[in-house]
Amino acid sequence: MIFERGPRAFIDETVKLLCGLTVQGSSTQNLSQSASDYIGERVGFLNSLRYSLATFLAQVYMEVDKIGEELVEDPETKLPLLLVTINVLFSTLEASIGHLHATRQSDSSVDGSYSTPLLFEKLPEINQEGSQWTDCEIRDAINSVYQNLDKLDSYISFLVIKHKKPRKITQYWIRYTCGAVGLSVCSIWLLRHSRLVGSSDLDNWVEEARNSTYSFFKNHVEEPILSIRDELFDTFKKRHQGIMDVEEVQLTSNSLHRMLLAFSEQTKGQKFPVNASDQKMMEIVMDRYEKELMHPIQNLLNGELVRAILIQVQKLKLDTETAMLELNQILRANEINFAVLTALPAFFLSLLLMMLVRGWFKQDTKAEGRGRIARIQRRLLVIEVKKRIMQYQNYVDQGLERDAQYMFGLALYSLDRLYQSVKWHAEATGEWERLREDIIDLAKPRLQTAHKESVISHMVTFECLLPSRNRQ
Numbered sequence: 001m002i003f004e005r006g007p008r009a010f011i012d013e014t015v016k017l018l019c020g021l022t023v024q025g026s027s028t029q030n031l032s033q034s035a036s037d038y039i040g041e042r043v044g045f046l047n048s049l050r051y052s053l054a055t056f057l058a059q060v061y062m063e064v065d066k067i068g069e070e071l072v073e074d075p076e077t078k079l080p081l082l083l084v085t086i087n088v089l090f091s092t093l094e095a096s097i098g099h100l101h102a103t104r105q106s107d108s109s110v111d112g113s114y115s116t117p118l119l120f121e122k123l124p125e126i127n128q129e130g131s132q133w134t135d136c137e138i139r140d141a142i143n144s145v146y147q148n149l150d151k152l153d154s155y156i157s158f159l160v161i162k163h164k165k166p167r168k169i170t171q172y173w174i175r176y177t178c179g180a181v182g183l184s185v186c187s188i189w190l191l192r193h194s195r196l197v198g199s200s201d202l203d204n205w206v207e208e209a210r211n212s213t214y215s216f217f218k219n220h221v222e223e224p225i226l227s228i229r230d231e232l233f234d235t236f237k238k239r240h241q242g243i244m245d246v247e248e249v250q251l252t253s254n255s256l257h258r259m260l261l262a263f264s265e266q267t268k269g270q271k272f273p274v275n276a277s278d279q280k281m282m283e284i285v286m287d288r289y290e291k292e293l294m295h296p297i298q299n300l301l302n303g304e305l306v307r308a309i310l311i312q313v314q315k316l317k318l319d320t321e322t323a324m325l326e327l328n329q330i331l332r333a334n335e336i337n338f339a340v341l342t343a344l345p346a347f348f349l350s351l352l353l354m355m356l357v358r359g360w361f362k363q364d365t366k367a368e369g370r371g372r373i374a375r376i377q378r379r380l381l382v383i384e385v386k387k388r389i390m391q392y393q394n395y396v397d398q399g400l401e402r403d404a405q406y407m408f409g410l411a412l413y414s415l416d417r418l419y420q421s422v423k424w425h426a427e428a429t430g431e432w433e434r435l436r437e438d439i440i441d442l443a444k445p446r447l448q449t450a451h452k453e454s455v456i457s458h459m460v461t462f463e464c465l466l467p468s469r470n471r472q
Contacts (some may be wrong), residue, residue, distance in 0.1 A: 001035045002170040044161040045100065049159065052096040054409025055402065059089050062405075062445050081131045083141045087123040090148050094120050097155075118155050221463060245328075249321045256314045260285065263311060267304070285311050340433040367419075374421075378465055381418045385442060386456045387413060393449040408445060415443050425464035435462055 002013040002156040063085050064071075071078040071260060097118050122146040133141070169176060193201035260281035265272050267288055272281070289308040299305040366377060388411040395404035419439050426432035438455050441447060460467060 001030060001038065002072070003174060005166055006170045006173055010174075029400075039189075045163050046160070047206055048099070048100065049156070049404050050410075054092060054407075054413065055405045056093045056409070057091060057412055058405040058409035058445075060086060061443070062408075067443055074249070078133055079138060080141070083123060083145065086145060090120045090145075091122075093152075120151060120262075196222065246325065249318070249325050251312070252318045252321055256311070256318050256404070259311050259314060260375065263288075263304075263307060275382070280313065367411065370425075372467075375467060377467070378418070378421055379424075379460065379467070381414060382456060382460060382465060384417060385411060385414045389442065389449060389452055391455075410444060413438055422462075422464050426462065431461045431462050431464060435464070 001009055002017070005013075012033075013034075016034075018341055032222055049168065063082065067078050067082060071082065123141050123144055135441050168439075190202060191197065193199045193205075195203065206255060236372040257278055260278055261272055261274070261276060264276070264281045265285045267284055285308055289312070292303050292305040293306060295303075296305060388407055392404055392411060419436075422435060426435045438459050442452055
C-alpha cells in the first residue's frame with residue numbers, strides 16, 4: 001500500500017500513516033483495513049464483470065446454436081430474429097454493467113472508473129406481423145452489433161486497467177528511481193573524467209583495462225593451451241620415432257630361430273625341420289646349458305657354454321622388444337583418449353552454450369510454447385475445461401440457470417484458449433482436424449455431459465497434449 005503503488009500513493013499513504021500515529025498512537029490496523037478495502041473492491045468488481053461477460057457470451061452462443069440450422073435454411077427470416085435477440089442481450093449486459101454505477105461507493109479508491117456509463121447502440125424494432133427486413137436494415141443492424149462490440153472492448157479495457165494489479169514498473173518504482181539516480185551520478189562522474197571536459201583519465205583506464213584483459217587471456221588461457229597442445233604433439237612425434245616397430249622385432253625373432261635350429265642340429269646330430277618349434281629347441285638349449293654348467297671353466301673354453309649364453313641373451317632381447325612393441329600399441333590406442341581430453345573443455349563450453357540457447361528458445365511458459373512447461377499448461381487447460389463442464393451440469397441439475405450460463409461462458413473461454421494454444425502444435429503433428437472437431441463438440445450446449453467426458457478422455461491422447469517424453 002505504501003511502497004508498491006507509485007510516488008503519489010507513497011506520499012498519500014505516508015501522510016495518512018503519520019497522521020494516524022499522531023492521533024491514535026498506532027495506525028497499523030487502519031492500514032491493514034485500507035489494504036483489505038483496496039484489494040476487495042477491485043477483486044469484487046472484476047468478479048462481477050467476469051460474471052456478466054461470461055453470461056453474455058453463453059447466451060449469445062446458445063442462441064446461435066439454437067437457430068443455427070434454421071438460419072442456414074431460412075436466413076431472410078431467422079437472421080432478423082437473431083439480431084433482435086442479440087440486441088436484447090446487449091441491453092441486458094448494459095444493465096448488468098450499469099449496476100456497478102449504482103452500487104459505487106462514494107469513497108471508492110478507483111478514480112474515474114464509473115464516470116461514464118456504457119451505452120450500446122439500439123436496433124430498430126422488427127415488425128412482429130412477419131414483414132421482412134430490407135438488406136439495408138440488416139446491414140445497419142449488423143454494423144450496430146460490431147459497434148457495440150467495439151464499445152464493449154474499449155470500455156472493458158478501460159475498466160480492467162483501472163482495477164488490475166499495478167504494473168511492474170509501478171511496483172518497483174523505488175528500485176528504478178534509485179537505479180536512475182545511481183546511473184545519473186555515475187554518468188556525471190564519467191563525464192568529469194572524459195575528453196569532453198579535457199581529461200584523459202577515462203582513456204587511460206580503458207587502455208589499462210584492455211591491456212590487463214589481454215595479458216590475463218594470454219598468460220592464463222592462450223599460453224597454457226598452446227603449451228599443452230605442443231607437449232602432446234611432441235610426445236606423439238618422439239614416440240613414433242623412438243619406439244620399436246614390428247619389422248625390428250621380426251628380425252630378432254628370425255635370428256633367434258636360426259640360432260636355435262643350428263644349435264639343436266649340432267647338439268642332437270640330426271636334421272630339424274625349418275618350422276620346428278622354438279620352445280622345443282629352447283628346451284634342448286637349456287638341457288645343454290645345465291650340463292655345461294657342471295664344468296663351467298672347461299666348457300667356457302672348449303664347450304658350448306658361451307654359445308648357450310648368447311642364445312639366451314638373444315631370447316631376452318626378443319622378449320624385451322616384444323614388450324616394447326606391446327607398450328607402443330597401448331600408447332597408440334590411447335591417442336584418441338588424449339585427443340578427447342584436450343577437446344573436453346571446448347565440448348563442455350559448447351554444451352553449456354547449447355543449453356542456454358535451448359532455454360532461451362523455450363523460455364515461454366505459456367500454453368503456446370514448445371517446452372515441457374507449455375505441455376503441462378495445455379493439459380491443465382483440458383482439466384479446466386472438464387471441471388467447468390461438470391460444474392455447468394451441476395448448476396443445470398440444480399435449476400440455477402443464470403449460474404449455469406455463467407459457467408458455460410467460462411467453459412467457452414477455456415475452450416478458446418485451448419484452441420489457440422494447440423492449433424500450431426496439432427498442425428505440426430497432423431492431428432489438428434480431429435482435435436478441432438473434439439473442441440467444437442465440447443462447445444455444443446446440447447451435447448450430453450457423459451459424451452463430453454469421453455471426448456476429453458480421447459483428447460488427452462493426442463501428441464500435442466501428452467506429457468513431455470523425458471517425463472513419461
